[in-house]
C-alpha cells in the first residue's frame with residue numbers, strides 16, 4: 001500500500017518540473033522565461049519545505065502513521081527543487097558570472113539568506129539515508145535535522161525581502177510556517193512530556 | 199539648450215510601421231478588429247487599442263535596435279493599478295474606460311487648460327519614437343511609441359516663474375482599477391520631474407505604440423515616457439499635469455524612500471539597495487547585457503545633471 005503510495009507521490013512531486021518543461025517547449029513561459037523558472041522553482045522549494053514540515057502535525061492530529069514514511073521523499077524533493085532553483089540562478093540568470101554571483105551572495109540580504117538556506121539543506125540531504133541515520137544515531141540525527149526550521153524561516157525571509165512591494169504571497173507562506181511551528185510549540189508546552197522531542 | 203542627436207541611429211534603418219503591421223496582423227484581437235470594421239468613423243477619433251493612429255511621423259530620436267515584439271510589450275507590464283503580477287494588467291485592464299478622458303494642466307501656469315483626449319491628440323503631430331525602456335527590476339525592452347514631446351503641452355500652459363517641477367497624477371478610480379482596492383501603493387499614482395527634465399525633447403507624452411492606440415495595460419489613453427529613467431517614472435493613464443514649486447513626492451518614494459529616489463535615472467553604478475543595476479536582461483534575449491548610464495541617453499541628458507552627485511540624488 002505505502003509502496004504504491006510512494007510511487008504515486010514520487011510522480012506527483014515531478015509534476016512542477018514536468019509543467020515547466022512542457023511550458024518551456026511550448027513557448028508558455030511568458031516574456032521573461034528565466035524569471036518564470038527562477039520563481040517557479042523557488043516557490044516549489046518553499047512549498048516542499050512546508051509540506052515536509054506538515055507531516056508531523058498531520059501524524060499527531062490524525063493518529064495515522066503512514067505520513068512519516070513519506071517525509072524523507074518530500075524533504076528530498078525540497079532539496080531537488082532548491083538545486084534546480086540554484087542552478088537556474090547560476091546558469092540561466094547569471095550565466096556563471098562568478099564575480100556577480102559572489103557580490104550578490106555577500107551584498108544582497110535576500111540572496112545571502114537564500115544561499116545560507118541552500119547550504120544548510122545539503123547536510124540534511126546527505127544524511128537522509130537509513131545508513132546515515134544509523135551512523136549518526138537517532139538523537140544526533142534528529143538534532144541535525146531540526147535545521148529544517150531555520151532553513152524554512154530563511155526561505156520565507158528570502159521571499160519577503162525580494163518582493164518589491166506586495167508582500168501578500170510571502171505573507172501567506174509565513175502564515176503557514178507560523179501555524180506549523182506554532183503547533184509544535186503548543187504540543188511541546190502542553191501535550192508532550194519533557195522527554196519528547198518537538 | 200543644446201540637444202545632440204543620438205549617434206546610434208540612421209533614419210533609413212528604422213523599421214517601417216507597415217512591417218510591424220504585417221507582423222501584428224495575425225495577433226490582432228478579433229473584437230477590436232470587428233469594432234473598427236463596424237464603425238469606420240472611429241478612425242477620426244481613435245479610441246480602441248489595436249486601432250491605427252493616423253499620420254505618425256518618424257523621429258530621429260529613435261534607436262535602430264530590434265523592437266521587442268508587440269506581444270511581450272503588451273503582456274508583461276508593471277501597472278499596479280491592475281495587480282502586482284506582470285501578467286495581471288493584460289487581463290484586468292479591460293475595465294479601464296479611456297473615452298471620454300480629460301486632462302487638467304494646472305498649477306503654476308499663466309494659462310491653465312483642460313483638454314479632452316481628442317483635442318490633445320490634435321495638439322501636435324504624432325511622432326514615432328523607438329525608445330529603450332529599462333525597468334528598475336533589471337529587465338528592458340525597446341518600444342516604438344507614438345506621441346509628441348511633453349513640452350508641447352507645457353509651453354502652451356506658460357509656466358510662471360515659480361514653476362520648478364511637474365507633477366503627474368494618474369487616474370484614481372478603484373471601480374475601473376481593481377488594484378487600487380489594495381493598499382500596495384498610496385493611490386493615486388503620482389510621479390514628478392524637474393521642469394528642465396519635463397521640457398527636454400526626449401520626454402514623450404505617448405498615445406500609442408506600434409502605430410496603434412495604446413492598449414489599456416500600457417497606460418492608455420496617455421502616458422509619460424522618460425527613456426533615461428527607470429520605467430516607474432513614466433506615469434500611466436494621466437489625468438493631471440501640475441506645475442509646482444516643490445519637488446513632488448512620488449508614489450514609490452512614499453512607499454520606500456530608501457529604495458526609490460526622485461530622480462531615478464538609470465545608473466549601473468548605483469545599485470538598488472536590494473539588487474544590482476549593473477546589468478539587465480533585454481526581453482527576448484538570453485544573455486544579460488551591461489546597463490548604460492542614463493539608459494544610453496547620456497549624450498542628450500547628462501548635462502541636466504552636471505555637478506550633481508548621482509549617488510546622493512538617486
Ligand code: HEM
Pocket residue numbers: 035038039040041042043044045046082085086089111114115116117118121151155156158159162
Ligand atoms: C532553501 C533555499 C531557497 C528557497 C526556499 C527559495 C525560495 C524562493 C522563492 C519562494 C522565491 C520567489 C518566487 C516568486 O517570486 O514567486 C525565490 C526567488 C528567487 N530566489 Fe530563491 N530560494 C532559495 C535559495 C536561493 C538561492 C541559493 C539563490 C541564489 C543564490 C536564490 C535566488 C533567487 C532569485 C534570484 C530569485 C528571484 C528574484 C526575482 O525574481 O526578483 N534563491 N526563491
